[in-house]
Amino acid sequence: MSHLLSGNQAIARGAYEAGVTVATGYPGTPSTEILENTVQYKSDIYCEWSPNEKVAFEVAAAASCAGARTIVTMKHVGLNVAADPLMTLSYLGVEGGMVIVVADDPGMHSSQNEQDTRNYAKFAKIPVLEPADSQEALDFVKLGIELSEQFKTPVILRTTTRVSHSRSIVKFSERQTNPRTIGLEKNPARFVPVPLWAREMRKTVEKRLHDLQAAAAQSKANRIEWRDKSLGIITHSVVYQYVREVWPEASVLKLGFAYPYPDELFRQFAAGVKNLLIVEELDDFLEEHIKALGIACKGHDVIPNIGELSITTLEACRAKMEGRTIAAVPEPKYAKDLPARPPVLCPGCPHRGIFYALGKHDVIVTGDIGCYSLGTFKPLNRLDIILCMGGGISMAQGLDKAGEKRKVVGMVGDSTFFHSGITGLLDIAYNKGSSTLIVVDNRTTAMTGHQDNPGTGRTLMGQPTVEASIEEIARACGIKRVFTVNPYQTKATQEVLSRELDAPEPSLIVSRAACPLWEGKRVGGIRTIIEDKCKACRACLKLGCPAIDGAGKKPVINKHLCYGCGLCQQACPFDAIVNLSEEKK
Amino acid sequence: MSSQIVSVVLAGVGGQGILLASEIIAQAAMNAGFDVKTNEVHGMAQRGGSVIGQIRYGKEVYSPIIARGTAQVLCALEQAEALRYADYLAAGALAVVNAQQITPVTVSMGAAKYPDNVEQKLRDQYGRLIYFDASKKAVELGNIRTANVVLLGALSTGLDLPLEAWHKAIGSCVKSQYVELNLKAFEEGRKMV
Numbered sequence: 109m110s111h112l113l114s115g116n117q118a119i120a121r122g123a124y125e126a127g128v129t130v131a132t133g134y135p136g137t138p139s140t141e142i143l144e145n146t147v148q149y150k151s152d153i154y155c156e157w158s159p160n161e162k163v164a165f166e167v168a169a170a171a172s173c174a175g176a177r178t179i180v181t182m183k184h185v186g187l188n189v190a191a192d193p194l195m196t197l198s199y200l201g202v203e204g205g206m207v208i209v210v211a212d213d214p215g216m217h218s219s220q221n222e223q224d225t226r227n228y229a230k231f232a233k234i235p236v237l238e239p240a241d242s243q244e245a246l247d248f249v250k251l252g253i254e255l256s257e258q259f260k261t262p263v264i265l266r267t268t269t270r271v272s273h274s275r276s277i278v279k280f281s282e283r284q285t286n287p288r289t290i291g292l293e294k295n296p297a298r299f300v301p302v303p304l305w306a307r308e309m310r311k312t313v314e315k316r317l318h319d320l321q322a323a324a325a326q327s328k329a330n331r332i333e334w335r336d337k338s339l340g341i342i343t344h345s346v347v348y349q350y351v352r353e354v355w356p357e358a359s360v361l362k363l364g365f366a367y368p369y370p371d372e373l374f375r376q377f378a379a380g381v382k383n384l385l386i387v388e389e390l391d392d393f394l395e396e397h398i399k400a401l402g403i404a405c406k407g408h409d410v411i412p413n414i415g416e417l418s419i420t421t422l423e424a425c426r427a428k429m430e431g432r433t434i435a436a437v438p439e440p441k442y443a444k445d446l447p448a449r450p451p452v453l454c455p456g457c458p459h460r461g462i463f464y465a466l467g468k469h470d471v472i473v474t475g476d477i478g479c480y481s482l483g484t485f486k487p488l489n490r491l492d493i494i495l496c497m498g499g500g501i502s503m504a505q506g507l508d509k510a511g512e513k514r515k516v517v518g519m520v521g522d523s524t525f526f527h528s529g530i531t532g533l534l535d536i537a538y539n540k541g542s543s544t545l546i547v548v549d550n551r552t553t554a555m556t557g558h559q560d561n562p563g564t565g566r567t568l569m570g571q572p573t574v575e576a577s578i579e580e581i582a583r584a585c586g587i588k589r590v591f592t593v594n595p596y597q598t599k600a601t602q603e604v605l606s607r608e609l610d611a612p613e614p615s616l617i618v619s620r621a622a623c624p625l626w627e628g629k630r631v632g633g634i635r636t637i638i639e640d641k642c643k644a645c646r647a648c649l650k651l652g653c654p655a656i657d658g659a660g661k662k663p664v665i666n667k668h669l670c671y672g673c674g675l676c677q678q679a680c681p682f683d684a685i686v687n688l689s690e691e692k693k
Numbered sequence: 694m695s696s697q698i699v700s701v702v703l704a705g706v707g708g709q710g711i712l713l714a715s716e717i718i719a720q721a722a723m724n725a726g727f728d729v730k731t732n733e734v735h736g737m738a739q740r741g742g743s744v745i746g747q748i749r750y751g752k753e754v755y756s757p758i759i760a761r762g763t764a765q766v767l768c769a770l771e772q773a774e775a776l777r778y779a780d781y782l783a784a785g786a787l788a789v790v791n792a793q794q795i796t797p798v799t800v801s802m803g804a805a806k807y808p809d810n811v812e813q814k815l816r817d818q819y820g821r822l823i824y825f826d827a828s829k830k831a832v833e834l835g836n837i838r839t840a841n842v843v844l845l846g847a848l849s850t851g852l853d854l855p856l857e858a859w860h861k862a863i864g865s866c867v868k869s870q871y872v873e874l875n876l877k878a879f880e881e882g883r884k885m886v
Binding site: 110112114137138140141217218241270273274275276277346348349350352353418419420423437438439440441442443445446447448449450451452453454479482486487555557646649650652653654656657658659663666668669 | 706707708716719720723728729730731732733734735740741742743754755756757758759760761762773774776777778779780794795796797798799800801802803804805806807808814817818828837
């Protein structure tokens, strides 16, 4: 039977069919739906959202060392966090198959940078597989587990946004079973990389790489499609699909298993075609190596290396190479006058309350990765610098110690706090910082679609569990001034914030209110603006709430969008905004 | 049509239900025996931003992403968004547009202006236009969230997929307690043409 699945759903199915029993990860677009879909097999697969990617990686790694089949999932920047265990697991190797699923985001649809994970495979000296559609996404998880067990190596499965979030038709098979008995072999020479044994492991890694190269050249994941031989194209991932539409007549070497480089295939293909073109997305991972083999080719001299590729981009490249001009698709006639519609904090978002309070102070705010990144934009304008997960806290210490004249406020979310904010907090307490820190705790990992985290009291498997307390952790780190506010109560929030900004030592404010989208219900009654009372001062519009329509002379609240948070009612200096449900009483 | 690829663009504002609409179209095409690929936007861009969904079906589909100037049909859940993605469409394409204004925050804070005479601009941009208030229809049916399926009903008249394929798709994509309502919404949409 055929199923229409996204790449991420197909990877989850692949994990099931491959006999995986442990699946871990940390949410991050475009990887999140993999674990969300894997958990449907929870009677066969243990699934967890770990506090961060490093932990997720280590949990899966140890399970694989003990013989279990595992997957660990993350977005590209997550692998930076997990890079430490990655580099040494390559030395230890695994017993049960382990597939590290990493989703890249060319074009930065939902990311802070555009890194090419294929480089990590080379760096860690392990194989990388790249599916081009959902069927391959499923098949390559199984292939990855197979290679992983055959060569005792972790394997990276690299997707991109367009592979993860595109749906295509997939066929299912039965679940395989892992024949291994689970139990870590007592063999320190195998699993303890002290220099004595690590030096031996290092040699094994090199030999494995050599053997894997031969396997890549033979692999069914790599194939030559001979067509017209005047042009041959080497390509990978979803880009293969674009190439087939832009150069339907050309011969193609499609790489699904590109590292260790299948040199033999490169040579065979290059020898069979008159001209060779490498079409790859992001870095010149293939091109640099192919050129080093002494094979003449074109690549990033004609194909862009920034952003994602598309049929439209590649058609322009083809025309340019052939010295043709193609008629540009006309720009939409009326698009240039259209208002921009950037992503914004949702109606009813509790973060809006804390940003609104911060708006009254001349402070520098170091931000972090999450919905609250959106507080950077007008009209809130309340974030000044963002670097990475957890950086919202540590960067506050950096600005503070550098001598920043304005008061520094560090902001992170609840999930981000548990991910990597705690170590920064320890630093501030230990090294006598003085920043004001705010944890915007909306009781979920919201930006990626509401996943549980150590603070929510629920596991991915749906079990109730301990609820880590941000306040208690902060106190245990050595922060003496710890306070909790309800961001929907603007006056009380403002009082605590003003007081703490003047405090001579570091303080931490937990701004706590659940994401109403996640709760699935309004915060309070729908608000409305009484037209006669409204003086059109536009104070409510400073909240940047999408439910308040300011296109006309006087603002109007869209009752279908309003979540009843009441922030606008508190912001209105003329009492012109009322709670509709209270009015009716 | 058998050797030709049909490409459909869905446009709207994050949260309007583009994901579900895209799933229903894709499932309907699959039910009709076609190869199908889709692409949808998740994550940050979803939060009230301008979003598109893409569906392609035919005998064999390679790219899930639509090349500019090649889509045969546009379905917009918000009217100004129908003007934003016009470059995806081939000449003579059909546009099904919800006569709904969702004011962007950029307009509310006075940094930009919402276009006036939207209907006139739409008529000028698209030779074949179906333009009606699907949200109002959805409210009349009892749930504003079915506006996307009302539009799909209108859109279905421009695609040569059999009616059973649509009904089956709605049945498999929508939670069971809402199937009846959505089938009704779909029929209402078909009547608007």
